[in-house]
Amino acid sequence: MALNGISFAVEKGEIFGIIGPDGAGKTSLFRILTTLLLADSGSASVDGFNVVKDYKQIRNHVGYMPGRFSLYQDLSVQENLEFFATIFNTSIQENYDLVKEIYQQIEPFKTRKAGQLSGGMKQKLALCCALIHKPSVLFLDEPTTGVDAVSRKEFWEMLFRLKAQGITILVSTPYMDEASLCDRVALIQKGSLLSINTPTSIIREFKKPLWSVRADEMFKLMNELKNDPLIESCYPFGQVHHVVFKTQANSKEKLEHLTKQGNYNHVEVKPIEPGIEDCFMALMKE
């Protein structure tokens, strides 16, 4: 839960991703920035307002969508939206343009109670509610966790459209594949920032060649590769293992030699391009 020595700046109008495993401190960071939690030390400001001193202004200017769906299950779609508009001292009509595109998708169900909506629609409603007061900064805490692939894709498309309207978006996610959709990402682990950069730069920083290996006895293979003094790291990645060597020379021969020693069948070795997850694994090791 604790955050330690975190410092970063988000540009106006960018999608800033905070990527990290469960328990890395993403939610705590968001709660501090949205004035829900007081940090023990350090300072932060959102949209030019200090989170401790000017918390009242911040509450007028940010939209926050917590990880857990938290709208009133027993109020209808429209009533929820009206409620959140009212507590932010505005009305649906006033900022309808901003939510129009998203709201139109759930409008056919506007008399339905929020508790009876599907996961994807709840997500859209929650986003509408977080947007209804036209925030300048939007905090989305794991918005796509537990949402199906199609809804996730749609959700990100909505974020791009919001970005086009000049809203700064901070989004946290445990999914590495979503990192490449952000303008810049911060990798966070155990409360510390590992790296902040654009997704492509983070990948570019990964200098060592990366190999993917597969064979018939994957578990045995991984243990053997991990124990080899020449290999820096080996971790499962879908159907294959990703392997990084300590030194770069002759790695393919070495890898083939190693697999032959262990009498594996159906061995397949090929060089691959690193993804953001590989970078994260490498950064975690350091």
Next chain:
Amino acid sequence: MRMLKFLLWKELIQIYRDPAIIRILFIMPMIQLLILPLAADYEIKNINLGIVDQDHTEYSRQLVNKIVSSGYFRLKDYSATFPQGLKAIELDKTDLILEIPPHFERDIVKENQAPLFVAVDAINGVKAGMGGAYIQGIIQNYNQDIRTQWIQEQHFNPQPTVEVTTADWYNPNMNYRVFMVPGILVMLVTMIGSSFASNNIVREKEMGTIEQINVSPIKKTQFILGKLIPFWMLALTVLTMGLLIARFVYGIIPLGHYTTIYIFATIYLLAILGLGLLLSTYAQTQQQSMLVSFFVTMIFNLLSGLYTPIESMPAWAQMITRFNPVSYFIEVMRMVMLKGSSLADIKYQILALIGFAVFFNTWAILNYRKRSG
């Protein structure tokens, strides 16, 4: 103002849409008011009586008849000896034995006095005490009857006797319903005030909706008022229903003004809702808040004078009742309904409750934080 109106609207819609709350709110008080006052009666009836009559004379039969016809006792056992009578107590057949010794009639006639023996099963203390007192009363009465028969010709008593005549004021027939209904009404209003309000806020915590409210620019007081007013309205509705039941089912028409009751109830609810609010700022789950408010209201009700008179409690317990808002309301309800007290008569209780209201609400508002850490 617009925001507050909207908060109230939202709260009432939510209450209205929750069928369980509506049912609990309206059916539970009705059932409690219709059943409890009829069942919770302090008068002890149907005491099982065992008689050990070793005299078998007209006098002893007269005495037994007098006791049985009083309506408090049921003759359950008629034994020849005391050990046999005791057996009946041991078997739980009887609660009380009256032993009439041999030569009862002869002793009375000849020596002007005769002993009787009463043994009571004291497992149920209330029953034993009341039963013993009843039978003593009847025997004394019987004694008086014999005296008047025998000492008829005397113009004055040889010994001076003090006769006490009692009159029950404000409740002339000692009707327990008149006494219980206002008390039970208070209990109901208390339950709605404390546990419903606290549960409602804790539910927002559990569902996570409170996070959304906390990031909004809404003011603490607006939020708290938005929670207090709906339950204040609900509790007053239940009170009105209860007063209607009291009037039309039990025929209890308050001697005092209904306005006095409502003014006091309003202040009382501020205190009780403040308590509920306070509980909700500490509880994290509905279970916690339920258990704590159950505990608190139970203590409050038992120490309120509803079931046992405060005056008969030990001094330290009487001290506790002074810090119990429920005891004030029960006292006031009985005063206004039975005695016709006006606002001036209950000013001390009003001041005490204003104190409670300020205390609980201030503590609650200080402890409710929109941010943690």
